Amino acid sequence: MSRLSRHLDSFGAILLAIVWISPLLFAFWAAFHSTSDAVNFNLTSSLTLKNFQVAWDGAPWLRYFMNTFLLVTIVLIGQFIITTLAGFAFAQVSFPGKDFIFILVLLQLFILPEVLIVENYAMVSRLGLFDSLLGVGMPYMASAFGIFLMRQAFKSIPIELDEAARIEGCGWFGVLLKVYVPLAKPTYLAYALVSVSTHWNNFLWPLIVTNSDKTRPLTVGLSIFGAPENGVDISVISAATLMSVAPLLIAFLVFQRQFVQAFLRTGIK
């Protein structure tokens, strides 16, 4: 009885798994076949790389890749600096009004940047950052969520280490850099994985703030490339889609455990 139910469990779980990755599998199938072979599911048809070539020639992908890469780097560096400083202040420095300011910061968790698109767009334009990668990244740098995460990480570090470093003659900043930051490495790693995958995939805000190929990230480029008005066929769209998700997907498959741990540790994206 229990063996039967175990087999049933395996069967159900694997069936669902196959259903779950089938969109990706079909995209693989379509990307490596000519359109007519792809839609006819002609199993004996030959493989081709032509779709990738057509897709690659159809848009400045190298530029899009560079833009996305630069964007996630800018956002990550900004987030690391700002959330480290603020997280440290909330965790280890006492100053008047600390609790009140912390609540103000936490409020931002529910003011999603996605919702404030209209006024954030006005702000970015006012700062002269429209159609620049800095303009795309800036609203995400002072992440309340990151500040909270860093505060938690710094709070868990034993005060004795802090005191020891001070006796050795370290200043405030030295203590932060030499004691707190190295000890919070797992948190930084988790935060980095979540931040990079979030911003690699972000779409709506970059769509609004970018206006030229010199700043467009992959997601926006892909949406323009695949727009029905452009009349691109399904095999070429599949090839372009696989191309643009490949770096993150491969990174995920290789570092799967770290990714899952990162998402768990940080709770939300």
Add this chain to the structure above:
Amino acid sequence: MNKHASQERRRRAIYGYLLLTPAAVLLSLFAFYPSVATLWSSTFSRGTRRNPTEFVSGGNYSDLFNDPTFWLVVKNNLFYAGITIPLSMFIALSMALWANSKISAKGFVRTAYFTPTVLPMIAAANLWLFFYTPGLGVLDQIGALFGLPSVNWLGQPETALWAIIIVTVWKESGFFMIFYLAALQTIPADLKEAADLEGASRWTYTRRIVLPLLMPTTLFIGVNAMINSVKLIDHLFILTKGGPSDSTKLILYYIWEMAFAYFDAPHAAAMTIMVLLVLGIIAAVQFFYMDKRTHYQ
């Protein structure tokens, strides 16, 4: 001595404020000021060449309340939330229970469930386009095997929102699964042994022991699913653009369209304020009801 201590305290306070300055500046520029500015601009009329902007107090709001499209969009979004939240949570729980039990090919199963999480919504939409295309798409071809007629899944109001919902559920279930999985792994094994000794069936064990223990996780995931039902709209840009006849238009998409396609910022601002209110209510619910010992966020 006392003087020295107070000097030290003041030094610390200055130091604390300095550390907070970069975050404070950016949060003010991109969260606090825009929220206030949105509230402010939602009370002014849209300026045209002939009619300059003027204060209309709740005018934009009452325009929206009289706009049938607005109510359709609200209805769509409620439906979208009402289906995606429970469905993705149920699937996530089933995935986690399976991925945590003794099944074969566990590694493959977990990877398959989680993979959609790392894909951008735009890419997900492109993948699903291949399923939904009438005639050529995978769904129609499968249907044809059973002699079913071709269906334009994205092109008719009765099915389009469902097609959108399925993509969202597909995208977020695997993400929610990992939280259930982590929670399941903290349940001590002796509870299962005790249940077995008492002769409890698997269903009883799941319902009476596992589900109550998962309650905090369920609340946490529920809040995230609620936020996602406001936020996850990227696939609309690829799959339907809100159509046909507004049947898949969701609030955030409508805000975008209002502001950046119709250039009607005041009405977009009024809608933004309403969304912020709803998010605020979710925040309050979470604050008062959520067990703080579980996942921090």
